[in-house]
Amino acid sequence: MVKVLLTGGSGFIAAHAVDILLQRNHDVVFTVRSDEKGQKILSNHPGTPSSKLSYVIVEDIAQEGAFDEAVKSDPPFEAVLHTASPFHFKVTDVKKDLLDPAIIGTTTLLKAVKKNAPSVKRVAITSSFAAIINPNGHPKVYSESNWNPITQEEAVANPQNGYRASKTFAEKAAWDFVEKEKPNFDVATINPPLVLGPVVHYLNSIDNINTSNERVANLIQGKWKDGLPSSGIWIWVDVRDVALAHVKAIEVPEAGGKRFLLTAGYYSNGEIASAIKSNFPDLADKLPQDLKSDKPDDVYGIDNSRSKDVLGIKYRNLEESVIDTTKSLLAIGA
Structure with missing residues (x-):
């Protein structure tokens, strides 16, 4: 059991990480931007004492010094999970809304951790497959050794580039910091691709659904009835496996200094739609007629062995994830 600071506590991955941290008997302080969000999370863990679960306000993570006070604690923190980072494409200024x-x-x-929290030994950071992928030329097999070669100039061209660049540059900045500053802690990064899985109902409405689950929402609301769009990156993972990987990354000593490509394997929008159709027959009339997969036969390979060998992750399958995602979205009004 350790005391953990979790940034971005109301986010899609973080909300599941709170549950897993508590199940594994860690003490958790999470950051949120408002008291309203903080109280909402606390009220959904009734009976959990403030010594086990509490929050601090960090209004703007892009401000220098934003975390200076949040990292101070008595008893002190021993680990940090940094999940706070924007993932959306509704941006007006790529630098201000995504990169910064x-x-x-x-x-x-x-x-802040180096300066004010010398007891912290491990910082696990939510990165992304976006920091690994090379959309202009896929290698034969993706692993943690690959980096997205995106440039500063390409980063501001459009929101998609901006998002990929934000994850790439932020992760590189973390590794550079450890190398140059030689802090009291080491770093592990979690690099998931498309993240599906149930939303935590008390933090969500169908109007503010997280970006990665939008495709499931679009299917069950009939928005893709006329045809499936391109699937995109072809690999996916369940949010509960991502959250567990973050927690394992602070628990397992060998995780320090490593990146983790976290993926359960391949998917297509057609396979997601097929899973919905076979498990929710009353939604069949919302789905397109053609559910065939658009995944290419020569799709790139993936090596997720490090996540299994070091973190012990056993991945959920696509059908289970789609069923649980669909149920959760229907419960909040999809």
């Missing part, structure tokens, strides 16, 4: 919060948010946190 991701990069400055990461470096500001690491500086």
Whole structure:
């Protein structure tokens, strides 16, 4: 059992991480931007004492010094899970809306931990497959050794580039910080691709669904009835496996200094739609007629062995994830 600071506590992955941290008997302090969000999370863990679960306000992670006070604690923190980073494409200014919060948010946190939390030994950071993928030329097999080669110039071209760059530059900044500053802690990064899985109902409405689950929402609401769009990156993972990987990354000594490509395997929008159709027959009339997969036969390979060998992750399958995602979205009004 350790005392953990969890940033971005109301996020899709973080909300599940709170549950797993408590199940595994860790003490948790999470950051949120408002008292309203903090109280909402606390009220859904009734009977959990404040010594086990509490929150601090960090209004803007892109401000220098944003985490200086949040990292101070008595008893002191021993680990940090940094999940706070924007993932959406509704942006007006790529630098201000995507790049700055991701990069400055990461470096500001690491500086604060070094300066004010000498007891912290491990910081696990939510990165992304976006920091690994090379959309202009896939290698034969993706693993943790690959980096997205995106440039500063390409980063501001559009929101999709901006998101990929934000994850790439933020993760590189973390590794550079550890190398140059030689802090009291080491770092592990979790690099998931498309993240599906149930939303935590008390933090969500169908109007503010997280970006990665939008495709399931679009299917069950009939928005893709006329045809499936391209699936995109072809690999996926369940949010509960991602949350567990974050927790394992602070529990397992060998995880320090490592990246973890976290994926359960391949998917297509057609396979997601087929899983919905066979398990929710009353939604069949919302789905398109053609449910065939658009995944290419020569799709790139993936090596997720490190996540299994070091973190012990046993991945959920696509059908289970789609069923649980669909149920959770129907419960909040999809």
